[in-house]
Amino acid sequence: SKSEGRNCFHFFTQQMQLDAELTAKLHNDLKFALETNAFELYYQPIVCLEENKIVRAEVLLRWKHEGAFISPEVFIPVAESSGLIVELGHWVRKEAMASLLEFKRKGIEIGLSINVSMYEFWSHALQDCLVTSINDIAVDLTTDSFPFDGITLEITESLLMKQHQHLIDALQKLRDMGIEIAVDDFGTGYSSLSYLSHFPVDHIKIDKCFIQESGSSVKQQALVKAITTLSHALDLHVIAEGVETEEELQFVRSADIEAVQGYYFYKPMPKQNLLTLLE
Ligand code: C2E
Numbered sequence: 567s568k569s570e571g572r573n574c575f576h577f578f579t580q581q582m583q584l585d586a587e588l589t590a591k592l593h594n595d596l597k598f599a600l601e602t603n604a605f606e607l608y609y610q611p612i613v614c615l616e617e618n619k620i621v622r623a624e625v626l627l628r629w630k631h632e633g634a635f636i637s638p639e640v641f642i643p644v645a646e647s648s649g650l651i652v653e654l655g656h657w658v659r660k661e662a663m664a665s666l667l668e669f670k671r672k673g674i675e676i677g678l679s680i681n682v683s684m685y686e687f688w689s690h691a692l693q694d695c696l697v698t699s700i701n702d703i704a705v706d707l708t709t710d711s712f713p714f715d716g717i718t719l720e721i722t723e724s725l726l727m728k729q730h731q732h733l734i735d736a737l738q739k740l741r742d743m744g745i746e747i748a749v750d751d752f753g754t755g756y757s758s759l760s761y762l763s764h765f766p767v768d769h770i771k772i773d774k775c776f777i778q779e780s781g782s783s784v785k786q787q788a789l790v791k792a793i794t795t796l797s798h799a800l801d802l803h804v805i806a807e808g809v810e811t812e813e814e815l816q817f818v819r820s821a822d823i824e825a826v827q828g829y830y831f832y833k834p835m836p837k838q839n840l841l842t843l844l845e
């Protein structure tokens with residue numbers, strides 16, 4: 567049911583505990599899936615409330631494994647622990663950037679928000695390679711200047727908990743290219759908002775557990791409002807994740823949050839569906 571397992575504090579324990587055997591099998595299957603191009607990207611629109619318009623879409627990885635979709639919450643951790651995440655992340659960026667170019671050439675104005683694993687961030691010979699990987703893809707895809715300003719990279723709050731000069735430099739480098747940075751799952755980690763002022767970021771995405779508990783808890787509502795007010799004071803845009811109901815949307819509006827991602831508006835969808843929606 568909706569209230570079950572949605573508590574913010576269960577966030578980390580909620581993730582599946584895979585046994586070693588299954589992990590090994592998934593690892594092999596992931597490797598094979600990368601070789602055979604078996605992944606697909608879905609796109610979930612992000613709606614700007616003031617303009618009532620789709621401004622971006624989050625790119626979400628999909629993998630049909632043995633006939634059924636397997637959740638990224640299951641296979642991403644396996645890819646992370648085995649190092650495959652670097653190759654997988656590169657594949658996601660390449661695919662997403664090709665889509666961005668395709669949209670632009672069709673005259674469709676939309677940005678894409680791409681998840682970057684924190685493991686990937688650290689494993690790249692300190693982040694320069696992320697910049698290189700994005701530049702290489704852009705060169706491969708186009709001879710004109712690539713629309714980097716259409717890209718947002720989503721990093722999780724936990725990445726920011728180690729306040730590392732290299733990380734700050736890397737984020738700044740990406741922003742200098744025109745790429746925007748979003749802090750994902752905000753509120754699930756243990757960092758404070760004042761902390762955010764040290765990082766070159768543009769958006770914060772308030773985790774869906776806060777939105778989904780806002781209906782039943784006045785305290786959660788106060789927390790979301792405080793996060794939003796402080797974010798605005800720091801010049802950050804705020805996105806609410808996981809808005810499913812009319813009540814949640816109303817709350818989000820009342821909190822002055824500017825953008826929404828959630829089933830209330832759209833579920834993640836294949837590229838063709840997004841195109842149909844926007845054309
Ligand atoms: P996330 O980055 O927080 O992505 C948002 C998740 O919330 C997605 O789950 C999306 O389908 C789901 N969602 C969106 N709106 C609603 C709603 O209204 N209600 C509910 N209950 N859920 C909603 P998904 O696609 O299963 O992805 C799960 C996680 O897997 C992502 O969480 C992200 O951490 C990871 N992930 C997905 N794709 C990628 C990727 O390409 N790279 C990396 N590194 N991680 C990815």
Ligand code: CA
Pocket residue numbers: 624681720750
């Ligand atoms: Ca995300």
Ligand code: CA
Pocket residue numbers: 750751771773774807
């Ligand atoms: Ca999120």
Ligand code: CA
Pocket residue numbers: 751
């Ligand atoms: Ca998440």
